[in-house]
Amino acid sequence: MxxxxxxxxxxxxxxxxxxxxxxxxxxxxxxxxxxxxxxxxxxxxxxxxxxxxxxxxxxxxxxxxxxxxxxxxxxxYREPPAEQRIPFEIDVLHQDDHLLVVDKPHFLPTTPGGRYLQNSALVRLRNLLDNPELAPMHRLDRATAGLLMFSTRPATRGAYQLLFENRQVRKVYEAVSARPQNWDPSALPLVYRNHIEKLRAQVRVQVDTEREPNAETRVELISADDRVVHTLLRPHSGKMHQLRVHLAALGLGILNDPFYPVLHPEQPDDFDHPLQLLARELRFTDPLSGEERVFRTRRSLQEAPAGGTPVSGA
Structure with a gap:
């Protein structure tokens, strides 16, 4: 504790x-x-x-x-910085005595940090719901949109934390990547593994090809056109930037990603061109009720091909 x-x-x-x-x-x-x-x-x-x-x-x-x-x-208390408001709102999808599930917009961090205090999902929701005990059960990158789950009560928080610690929450993501030249759709589905490590004071993670893999993602094809590839991602682990690193390694770097495969100089947020990565689904067996819980985002990726036919299970 x-x-x-x-x-x-x-x-x-x-x-x-x-x-x-x-x-x-x-x-x-x-x-x-x-x-x-x-x-x-x-x-x-x-x-x-x-x-x-x-x-x-x-x-x-x-x-x-x-x-x-x-x-x-x-x-x-940290002295609050002069913040520019992130001009997107959080959508509350579910709320009960123990859990809060929301749809986080792109550009909004999960928790306060750096130059973001009031402009974080946690602080906005604590103030909106008048619940100072609200705490995130997991995190999304600031650039990633989609499902985010919070505990509303300390008394039952541990039971839900164990789900994440024991990898009993099944997460599904979507991404849109630029279509590589001579790309072969039959390359998917596949499972990609490598070893990812976050080094202090570095904004990107490091891949170590000599060490045993600690990050695994199943990558499936949703649809594609002559411009982009739309994929479904099922991470088995939850390493920092894992999905972004794995798609970049496959030649499918996510559209509007300033980190992978190439680190770009820091620029102001471009609200018209968000990272094309979306936390689409959370699925788990509730540790209190035994009920199967499934939550799905209402958001979509703006660069996804129109009229694509989802793969089975997508």
């Missing part, structure tokens, strides 16, 4: 917890924080200590001169 925060959720955003070394070159906790967040104004950080905004596990304010080693963890 995670360490409880001494600070309540505020405006849909939980407090940030920071581990502080018990020994080191920093005379005070404040000095460590100033060194850790060197890109921030040190006087503003010191002022936050003076205002009592940095607290210990018991909720007491950490003094500006508190020596290193006096606390191991501190909590504080």
């Amino acid at each position: 995670g360490m409880p925060s001494p600070l309540p959720v505020r405006d849909g955003v939980g407090a940030t917890r920071l581990h502080v070394p018990l020994t080191g070159e920093w005379p005070t906790v404040a000095d460590y924080m100033i060194d850790r967040f060197f890109h921030l104004d040190p006087d503003r950080l010191r002022a936050r200590f003076d205002r009592g905004e940095i607290v210990a596990a018991d909720g007491s304010a950490v003094a500006l001169d508190a020596p290193i080693g006096s606390v191991e963890f501190i909590w504080y």
Whole structure:
């Protein structure tokens, strides 16, 4: 179980917890924080200590001169950045006493991070539903649209978390890729495997061809025309960027993907050209009721071929 925060959720955003070394070159906790967040104004950080905004596990304010080693963890609210609103809304598909299932739009992150606080699915939904206990059961990339499931109650959250940990939630995705020259439709279906690793401070994952595969995706054909290929993706694992990496490796890099197969320079969001990846279906046996639960997105991919005939089971 995670360490409880001494600070309540505020405006849909939980407090940030920071581990502080018990020994080191920093005379005070404040000095460590100033060194850790060197890109921030040190006087503003010191002022936050003076205002009592940095607290210990018991909720007491950490003094500006508190020596290193006096606390191991501190909590504080992130100062909200100036955010441009993501101009797309979340659609609520299902809500009961335990679960919330929504259709997330492209460009909206699942949880707060970086320059996105209020513009995250979690914070928007906490504020919309007035439920500070809402927590995501899994995550979608900011660029990916589709089904996202949340727990609404801590008391039953663990039962649903185990489903994801034990890979008992069957996920289905759709993607649209540019059709390669001389592409052979008979190449699909297939199962693709490799070893994916997320390295710190890198935006892309790394593929290690020497190690045992840890990521597996079944790729099926939905339809194709002379321009694009529309595929159905059934991941057996859930590694970061897995579907994007696997399709790129097959020569079917997803349309509008700025990371794979080629990393492009960072650009402002192009809302007219979202990544053509959609979380289409979630299916699992409910651990509380034993009922088979199936949720399907209402969204579609704008670049999908018109009039394509789905494969069996799609």
